[in-house]
Amino acid sequence: MKETIGFNLNGKAVRLEVDPSRALLWVLRSDLGLTGAKYGCGEGLCGACTVLVGRQAVRSCQLEVKDVAGKKVTTIEGLAKTGELHPLQKAFVDQDALQCGYCTPGMIMNAYSLLLNTPQPSRRQIIEQMEGNLCRCGAHKRIVQAIQAAAKEMGGVRR
Numbered sequence: 001m002k003e004t005i006g007f008n009l010n011g012k013a014v015r016l017e018v019d020p021s022r023a024l025l026w027v028l029r030s031d032l033g034l035t036g037a038k039y040g041c042g043e044g045l046c047g048a049c050t051v052l053v054g055r056q057a058v059r060s061c062q063l064e065v066k067d068v069a070g071k072k073v074t075t076i077e078g079l080a081k082t083g084e085l086h087p088l089q090k091a092f093v094d095q096d097a098l099q100c101g102y103c104t105p106g107m108i109m110n111a112y113s114l115l116l117n118t119p120q121p122s123r124r125q126i127i128e129q130m131e132g133n134l135c136r137c138g139a140h141k142r143i144v145q146a147i148q149a150a151a152k153e154m155g156g157v158r159r
Helices: 024-031 087-094 104-117 123-130 140-154
Strands: 003-009 012-018 050-053 056-059 072-074
Touching: 012 024, 050 104, 056 104, 087 104, 087 140, 104 123, 104 140, 123 140
Parallel strands: 003 072
Antiparallel strands: 003 012, 050 056, 050 072
């Protein structure tokens, strides 16, 4: 049975009639046309579907849409403002921290959560935070460098 679920998505109010037990990933991709979060393993283990709920990175393939009712959800599409890449997105490009790009949105969102909650993370904190996001291309060293560069660029200012 469908219900009306409302939440804030990338700074805008969203209300839709949907099965409340449907995975947030499929609501984002199929119902709302936001395809940045990717389907990877479907088990919450690879991180390709990572989005933020509030300031916390979550696996959208494992989260029912009813669990975000009344909350703030941010996807990769919500980071760039007025046509300008977010410093974290720019750092991933500048540091060549992506190859095929499939895991990149989830990587960036997980890193964004880290930087929101720990503006100047240590290398160890970055590695620990990113451990659950898999990249088959092997860009891990450049991903860590990109997160370090973004933290420096952001100057500890919470965005």
